[in-house]
Amino acid sequence: MNLRITYIKIIFRMGILTFLTNFFASCSDTRSAFKPGFLAAAGYYVRQGKVYYYGGFNNASAKELLGANAKSFEVFDEISHGQKGTSLYARDDKHVYYAGELLRNADAQTFKVLGSELGKDNNHVFSRTSVLSNDPENFVELREGFYKDSKTVFMGDRIISDDPENFSFLETMDGITYWSDSKGIIANDIRMDSADFHSFWILRYGYSADKDHVYLIEDASLKVLTEIDPKTFRVLSQYYTMDENRVYWRGKVLPHSNPDSFKILNEEVHCSHDGERAYHWNNIIPHVNPAKFPDDKRCKYCTDKEVVF
Incomplete structure (x- = not known):
């Protein structure tokens, strides 16, 4: 039937x-x-x-x-x-x-x-x-979907800058195109006017920094990560970063983490440890001892309760 x-x-x-x-x-x-x-x-x-x-x-x-x-x-x-x-x-x-x-x-x-x-x-x-x-x-095309006329800079149908004379390309990194004008930094269609142009540098996976702050472009919005030390900040991977004091998962602190002993177990499923604590995303997995992890097996996955090899 x-x-x-x-x-x-x-x-x-x-x-x-x-x-x-x-x-x-x-x-x-x-x-x-x-x-x-x-x-x-x-x-x-x-x-x-x-x-x-x-x-x-x-x-x-x-x-x-x-x-x-x-x-x-x-x-x-x-x-x-x-x-x-x-x-x-x-x-x-x-x-x-x-x-x-x-x-x-x-x-x-x-x-x-x-x-x-x-x-x-x-x-x-x-x-x-x-x-x-x-x-x-x-009206002319610049690059990466940006256009300008004598008065305005556009990305698609959005106005990005009213300073086309000083609008300059900086770099494209991981799908984000960075520009500058006389007022500051622009990342795609997001203005970063709080960033210091003279000390600004571009990092991987949406991160950037100046002498005072670390910035993250995520979900088409700008996050200023004020608690991170930009002088010692390092991007480890798409999800994990660190400074000399702590480790972070997309800008969120891994509690009590030790950057000196930190290790990513499985990037795809967001598993990591620092020798004393294991983490899923930015959460501590309780009652798990990383010292007992096998050296000859790859981490398959983890949850907020366990790590599976």
């Missing part, structure tokens, strides 16, 4: 797929600048002199782009990371669209695609359908 029900479900799904394929294939127009097929380039379709946009299976039906000129309609090409693809931007002789939405005040004749969500004409720079900058002449 279960096999029969499964077979019926498969036949039903194949029927739905065939129906959708035939429907969208019928939407094609060989006179248009593209061939829609089952899933057209970027979701745009031309049928019987009209233009439609279908954004995916979460939408009930294809939406007609009222006023669009099917004869002049075309989808922009997009170059991303050296690869050519199809943009969500499209145009006819008078209008520009993004994912089927009209870009108001966009000039179709001078419009160009800058990235997956960026485009510009002679008057504006657009992020999707919104105006990002009114200075397209000076």
